Amino acid sequence: MEILKNSSDLRAGILLKEDVYSKTKYPIMRKDTELTLEHIEVLRVFGIKKVLVEERVTKKENESLASTMSTQELMNDLPMSMYVLRKQYNETVRDYKKEFFYWRAGQKPDIVKVRAFTLPLIENFVKQKKMLALLNEFSNPDEYIYHHSVAVGILSAAISKQMGYEKGDMLQLAIAATLADCGMSKISPSILEKTAFLTREEYSEVKKHTLFSLKMVQESPLLRQEMKIAILQHHERLDGSGYPRGDKLGAVSLFSQIIAVADVYHAMTSERLYRPKHSPFKVIEMIKEEEFGKFDLKVVEALQKLVGDLSIGTRVKLTDGELGEVMFLHRDAPLRPMIKKEADGSIIDLTTHRHLAIAKIIE
Known part of the structure; x- marks a missing residue:
């Protein structure tokens, strides 16, 4: 069931049901993100008061989590996001x-x-x-x-x-x-x-x-x-x-x-x-x-x-929006590897497709 929930009442495991914006051109958090404690802290930092969500964890699971470690203690253990x-x-x-x-x-x-x-x-x-x-x-x-x-x-x-x-x-x-x-x-x-x-x-x-x-x-x-x-x-x-x-x-x-x-x-x-x-x-x-x-x-x-350091298996996004995986690195053109596209499994060599480039590495 989808509900509009106060950010202060969010729990880990809840699913976002809409993109979240904060005076930004692009969303700071995407629809269908399963919230972690880190995500909840991000919403707090950006001053987001309410979000549309779908409950994904049980009351028992939340009580168990709260009994073992506080939210702040968990946040202190996370690397800087x-x-x-x-x-x-x-x-x-x-x-x-x-x-x-x-x-x-x-x-x-x-x-x-x-x-x-x-x-x-x-x-x-x-x-x-x-x-x-x-x-x-x-x-x-x-x-x-x-x-x-x-x-x-x-x-x-x-x-x-x-x-x-x-x-x-x-x-x-x-x-x-x-x-x-x-x-x-x-x-x-x-x-x-x-x-x-x-x-x-x-x-x-x-x-x-x-x-x-x-x-x-x-x-x-x-x-x-x-x-x-x-x-x-x-x-x-x-x-x-x-x-x-x-x-x-x-x-x-x-x-x-x-x-x-x-x-x-x-x-x-x-x-x-x-x-x-x-x-x-x-x-x-x-x-x-x-x-x-x-x-x-x-x-x-x-x-x-x-x-721009790449290795075999690195997941990337191309400038045309396609996602793929680095399959081969050219010694003389390391920024233009061969990419296997996720959409159809085809392989594209960026050394021969000069109109394309890697837009970013996807972690």
């Missing part, structure tokens, strides 16, 4: 947004404060590497600039750790990456909030943000000099096509390249007001092929291992 991590992420984005408006009003970044609200989130993401591939799903196109800065800090930290940097370097780089776009606060809001592509003049104005960012952090003793250089250079490219100075090859620091790859990856995989997001797998492929010569391949390979 995507939803709990997302809550922490959203709180960090809100804190960053507040600071951004202080910078716009003329204040310089309070690096101690920025460290305090960003590092706990960054360290949680670095510990749970599988969550990194979900960052583009967390982003909100209406407040992209704040989401982008937090996400680039997370990705830069994870890439640097993957490359073998010590924790001190990783955390310094994470803060530098988070603050790399602080100079955007000096760009006209009418340009930042524009919902169409920028004109040449507007883009020239935006390109000044790296200089503004450096100026805003230059006097702080809490960032090492090489991190300040990384902030200045995070839009430089190895072939000299970047800005603000057109530095190339050895003149471009590896720390700036890490921020650059994180920046481009998150920008291209996130939905924007003027264009849809791209598949993480497709973006890595584009960085390696279409942008060849611009980025250090060691950095790109580290990112690929974090968000």
